[in-house]
Amino acid sequence: MQALRTSTFDYKQFKDRNSSRLRDTCQWVLHHDNFRNWKDSSSSSLLWISADPGCGKSVFTKSLAGDLKNTDGHTTCYFFFKDDDVQKSAVTALAALLHQLFRRKPTLIKYTMLDFAANGDKLSQPSHTLWSILIKTVADRNTGEVFCVLDALDECAEAGQYQIITALSSFYQQAISGNNTSQLKICVTSHPYPDIKRRFTDLTSNFPTIRLRGKQESDKISHEINQVIKWRVSQFGSELKLNNSEQSNLETELLTICHRTYLRVTLIFDIIRKMIRPTSRKLKAVISGLPSTVDEAYEAILTKMEEDDRPQARKLLYIVVGATRPLTLKEMNIALDIEDHHRSYNDLEPDLDDKRGLKLDRNVYLIHQTAKEFLLTKSEAAAIGWKHSLVPTDSELLMARVCLIYLSLTEFDRATDQISAAVKHGYLDYAVGSWAAHYRKAQHSATEQMLHLRFKSRFDVYWSMAHQWHSNPQFTRILMVESYFGQEGIVKLLLEAKANVDSKDKYGQTPLWWAAENGREGVVKLLMSYPSALYHFQPSRRPLSKVIHALIYSV
Known part of the structure; x- marks a missing residue:
C-alpha cells in the first residue's frame, strides 16, 4: 500500500x-x-x-x-x-x-x-x-x-x-x-x-453506445449554464449589495451573451467583481465590452494589473505553470521571495502574515487547463500581451534556481537541522523532491554558476529526506551526482572537461552504476563511450530495466 x-x-x-x-x-x-x-x-x-x-x-x-x-x-x-x-x-x-x-x-x-x-x-x-x-x-x-x-x-x-x-x-x-x-x-x-x-x-x-458527445447536447448544456448564471447573479447581488433592478439587468445582459460556457461565465464574474460600486449603467457598459473568447478574458484580467506588480506576477505565473505539483500558499510565498543573493532563511521575508484568515496549507493552481495553454509559448514568435508570453524552459530554470538556492541556505549546514528546518520553513519537501526534475528539463539553459550552485546544494540533505532508511553513498565527485540524477547535458560538459568516469563512492559504485540503477538512459549512453567505465561496471543485485540491460550488455 x-x-x-x-x-x-x-x-x-x-x-x-x-x-x-x-x-x-x-x-x-x-x-x-x-x-x-x-x-x-x-x-x-x-x-x-x-x-x-x-x-x-x-x-x-x-x-x-x-x-x-x-x-x-x-x-x-x-x-x-x-x-x-x-x-x-x-x-x-x-x-x-x-x-x-x-x-x-x-x-x-x-x-x-x-x-x-x-x-x-x-x-x-x-x-x-x-x-x-x-x-x-x-x-x-x-x-x-x-x-x-x-x-x-x-x-x-x-x-x-x-x-x-x-x-x-x-x-x-x-x-x-x-x-x-x-x-x-x-x-x-x-x-x-x-x-x-x-x-x-x-x-x-x-460499439457506438460508449460515447456521449457534449457537442450534441449543446442546447441542454446552454440551459444549465443559464441556471448557473441566475444562481451566481443572486449570490453576486448579495455580495455587492445590488438592488433588484440591478440584479435583473445583470442577469438579462449575461443571458444574452453568445457562446456561453461554464469557464467563460466564471471569468466574466471575476472581471465584474473588480468593479468599484457597480451600477446598472456601469454593468451594462462593462458587459457590452466583455471579452468574446476565453483568451480575451484571460488577457483582460491580467492587463488590469498595476505596472509595478507585473514583474512579481510574471514570476508567480512562472512558478505556477512550472511546479511539479500545486504549491501551498506557504510554499508559494517562499518561492516568490527567494533571490540569488539569499544565504540564510533569515534573509527571506516571505509574506506569511495570515491577516485575512487564509489557510496557508491551501494550494495554488490555475483556474483551468486553457489558462496554461494561453500563457505558455508554442513557438519563437514574439508574444502579444500576456498570451504565449511564458517560455517553458525559463519556468523550469526559475524553479530549479529557487529549489537549489533554498537547499544552499546555511540552515542545512548540519544534518541535525534538516528535519526541524523542513517543519519550520515548509519548502524543503518540495525542493528536495523536485529540483532534479526542473534542472533536468532546463539543463541546456544552465550556466556554470548554476552548475557550481548545484553541487553546493547539499546532496546529503537530499539523501536524508528522500532515502531516510538507506545509507548515504557519500558522493565525492560531481559527475557521480549528475549521473545519479540523469543530468545529461551537465554530464556531457563534465566528460568534455575530463571528469573521472571511474570515480567510486564508498561502496565502490561508479557513475555508470548509478545512471543504470536509476534508468538514466541518456547518461548511460554517454558513459558507455568510455571503455574503462564499462570495465569497472558491476551489475546491480536488482534487475536492471530491459532498456539499460540491452544497452550495456550489447557492448
Whole structure:
C-alpha cells in the first residue's frame, strides 16, 4: 500500500480542486441513455464523455465520484488528470485506482504480492504491471462491481494516453465477446481531440453506445449554464449589495451573451467583481465590452494589473505553470521571495502574515487547463500581451534556481537541522523532491554558476529526506551526482572537461552504476563511450530495466 501511495500523492486533493455540481445541472449526462446503460449494466462497460472546454466535465466527474457511494456490492475509484509532472502520469492514475480499491477491500491486495516481491518499492513504475494487477483483482468474484472514473484523459502524457486506450480496447473487446465475467465500469472524459478520437476508433465504431458527445447536447448544456448564471447573479447581488433592478439587468445582459460556457461565465464574474460600486449603467457598459473568447478574458484580467506588480506576477505565473505539483500558499510565498543573493532563511521575508484568515496549507493552481495553454509559448514568435508570453524552459530554470538556492541556505549546514528546518520553513519537501526534475528539463539553459550552485546544494540533505532508511553513498565527485540524477547535458560538459568516469563512492559504485540503477538512459549512453567505465561496471543485485540491460550488455 505504501509503494502505491508513494506514487499517487493526494488523489483526493486532485478531485477537490474542481467545483461542486449545482443542483439540477449535469443532467445532459445523468439523463442520457448511454450513461444509464453504462451505470446499470450487469457486466463490464465503458463510457467515454467528450466535450469542449468549459462544458462542466470535471464538475460532473467530481459529482459522479461522490454519488457512486461505496457499498458491499461495489467500489468507486477515481483519478483526475492534470497537465503537470505529477498528475499527468498514467502510472500515477493506475496506482491511485489500486490504492483506493485495496483500501476498500484489503483482502484483494494478495494480487499484488508476486509483483511486489519482484519490484519492491518500484512496484508502481511499469504501467502494464499495474494494469495487470487491476484486471486480476476485478476478476475475483469477491470484488464485485468496480466503478473507475478517469477525468481529463487529454491532460495525461501522450504515451500514457496511448497505453490506457490500448489497454481499455483490449479489455472491453474481451468483455463484449464474453471472455471475462468481471464488472469493471470505467468512465473517461476528455476533449474531443483528433488524436484521442483516432485511438478510440475501434471501440467507437464497433460499439457506438460508449460515447456521449457534449457537442450534441449543446442546447441542454446552454440551459444549465443559464441556471448557473441566475444562481451566481443572486449570490453576486448579495455580495455587492445590488438592488433588484440591478440584479435583473445583470442577469438579462449575461443571458444574452453568445457562446456561453461554464469557464467563460466564471471569468466574466471575476472581471465584474473588480468593479468599484457597480451600477446598472456601469454593468451594462462593462458587459457590452466583455471579452468574446476565453483568451480575451484571460488577457483582460491580467492587463488590469498595476505596472509595478507585473514583474512579481510574471514570476508567480512562472512558478505556477512550472511546479511539479500545486504549491501551498506557504510554499508559494517562499518561492516568490527567494533571490540569488539569499544565504540564510533569515534573509527571506516571505509574506506569511495570515491577516485575512487564509489557510496557508491551501494550494495554488490555475483556474483551468486553457489558462496554461494561453500563457505558455508554442513557438519563437514574439508574444502579444500576456498570451504565449511564458517560455517553458525559463519556468523550469526559475524553479530549479529557487529549489537549489533554498537547499544552499546555511540552515542545512548540519544534518541535525534538516528535519526541524523542513517543519519550520515548509519548502524543503518540495525542493528536495523536485529540483532534479526542473534542472533536468532546463539543463541546456544552465550556466556554470548554476552548475557550481548545484553541487553546493547539499546532496546529503537530499539523501536524508528522500532515502531516510538507506545509507548515504557519500558522493565525492560531481559527475557521480549528475549521473545519479540523469543530468545529461551537465554530464556531457563534465566528460568534455575530463571528469573521472571511474570515480567510486564508498561502496565502490561508479557513475555508470548509478545512471543504470536509476534508468538514466541518456547518461548511460554517454558513459558507455568510455571503455574503462564499462570495465569497472558491476551489475546491480536488482534487475536492471530491459532498456539499460540491452544497452550495456550489447557492448
